Amino acid sequence: MQLRPSFICAIGGIALLSACSSVDNSGTAVMYGGNPLTYGNSVNSAVTGAEPTTAFGKALKAEYIAYAQREADEWYDFFDADFFAKKAGKVAENETILPEDPANWRFDAEEIAQKRAVRDELIALLDDGKREAKPDTAAIAQARFDCWIEESEEGWQTDLISQCWKDFEAAMAELRAEEPKEMAPEPVAAAPRLFTIFFDFDSTAITPVSERVLDAAAEQWASSMSNVTVVGHTDASGAASYNQGLSERRASSALSELTKRGVKGDMVDSEAVGESDLLIPTPDGVREPRNRRVTISID
Numbered sequence: 001m002q003l004r005p006s007f008i009c010a011i012g013g014i015a016l017l018s019a020c021s022s023v024d025n026s027g028t029a030v031m032y033g034g035n036p037l038t039y040g041n042s043v044n045s046a047v048t049g050a051e052p053t054t055a056f057g058k059a060l061k062a063e064y065i066a067y068a069q070r071e072a073d074e075w076y077d078f079f080d081a082d083f084f085a086k087k088a089g090k091v092a093e094n095e096t097i098l099p100e101d102p103a104n105w106r107f108d109a110e111e112i113a114q115k116r117a118v119r120d121e122l123i124a125l126l127d128d129g130k131r132e133a134k135p136d137t138a139a140i141a142q143a144r145f146d147c148w149i150e151e152s153e154e155g156w157q158t159d160l161i162s163q164c165w166k167d168f169e170a171a172m173a174e175l176r177a178e179e180p181k182e183m184a185p186e187p188v189a190a191a192p193r194l195f196t197i198f199f200d201f202d203s204t205a206i207t208p209v210s211e212r213v214l215d216a217a218a219e220q221w222a223s224s225m226s227n228v229t230v231v232g233h234t235d236a237s238g239a240a241s242y243n244q245g246l247s248e249r250r251a252s253s254a255l256s257e258l259t260k261r262g263v264k265g266d267m268v269d270s271e272a273v274g275e276s277d278l279l280i281p282t283p284d285g286v287r288e289p290r291n292r293r294v295t296i297s298i299d
Contacts, residue, residue: 034083042085043068049092056131057091059139064088067147075157080150087146099123099145105153113289114198114209115149125175134175141171165212192229193220195296197254201237201287202246204253214254217296218261226299228263230255232272235291236284244274254294 035042046065052058065088072081091097099122102115122145130138147164151157195217197210206214221228232251234243251270259265278291 034079034081034086036078036082039068039072039078039082039085042082042089043072046085046088046092049089052092052094054094054131054135056135056138057094059136060097060142061088061091063139063143064091064146067143084146084150099142100149102149105149107153110198110200110207110289111152111209114207115152117196117198117290118209119145122172125172130175137171137174141168141175144168144171162212169212169216192297192299193217195220195298197294197296198289199250199292199294201289201292203292204246204249206253206257211257214257214261214296217298218258218263220298221258221263221267224298225267228258228268228299229295229297230258230268230270231277231295231297232270233277233279233291233293233295234275235286235288236275236278236282237287238285240274244272247272247274250292250294254296258296 043065046061046068052061064084068081068083068085068088071077071084087097099119102112102119107115122141126138126142144164144167148161148168151161151164155161195213197206197213199205199210200207217228230251232247232249232254234247234250236243238246251272255265255268255270258268275291278288279293280288280290282288282291
């Protein structure tokens with residue numbers, strides 16, 4: 001557990017606590033902050049409070065309570081225990097509670113952009129009816145995403161960070177899966193699975209987040225043994241000729257990592273498009289983290 005400013009003040013007493021600020025959660029659905037001195041009341045209010053009226057709400061409340069209790073009982077992190085206990089309480093009030101916005105946690109701009117791309121996909125699935133269609137799985141996906149965000153910010157429980165991510169990815173795979181159609185008029189080819197990894201400015205280095213995406217891509221390939229297409233991209237900062245070469249190096253870096261994970265090189269088509277296919281349209285010369293990427297498509 002990292003000692004946040006509000007937690008440091010808490011151990012100094014209630015009087016000092018009043019002079020401290022908790023994490024800014026202005027980007028989430030509601031305002032709530034953790035307080036190590038109020039965890040007991042917060043978790044008790046969530047446990048004994050009214051049950052949500054939806055299956056997703058009930059499952060999400062249970063997930064947040066369980067996580068809050070682990071934070072307190074196993075890791076003695078009463079600040080985050082109170083934070084997630086309060087979040088469970090808001091679910092119990094039938095408020096629409098969103099996954100954590102990485103911008104409200106202590107990440108740099110690159111990490112925020114990468115983690116927001118993951119969050120955007122999760123919210124898109126939830127808003128596409130997955131809360132109602134697969135409530136238990138949707139709740140696990142949201143709770144494990146929040147676990148991944150919180151533990152990644154602290155940065156010391158590497159096994160837990162990895163487990164939260166694996167549980168999140170497993171839930172996401174189930175949410176992404178299309179339900180079988182009973183009476184399909186004719187067979188429809190499955191859409192290619194798309195994986196995206198992001199890069200730091202003017203870099204071809206694979207980040208820890210991208211390592212996990214590449215693991216998932218390799219696992220998907222192993223289950224299908226399908227053809228793979230790797231496409232390198234850059235943002236609009238810098239000369240077009242330089243960016244073309246940079247996108248080639250990024251594609252090569254991703255291909256190298258995939259082959260290390262067992263993907264056969266002769267089943268991979270690799271190409272580079274430089275700054276010609278921006279994910280986020282920007283004027284020339286603009287640095288945009290989400291445009292610095294490699295896409296991996298598995299048929």
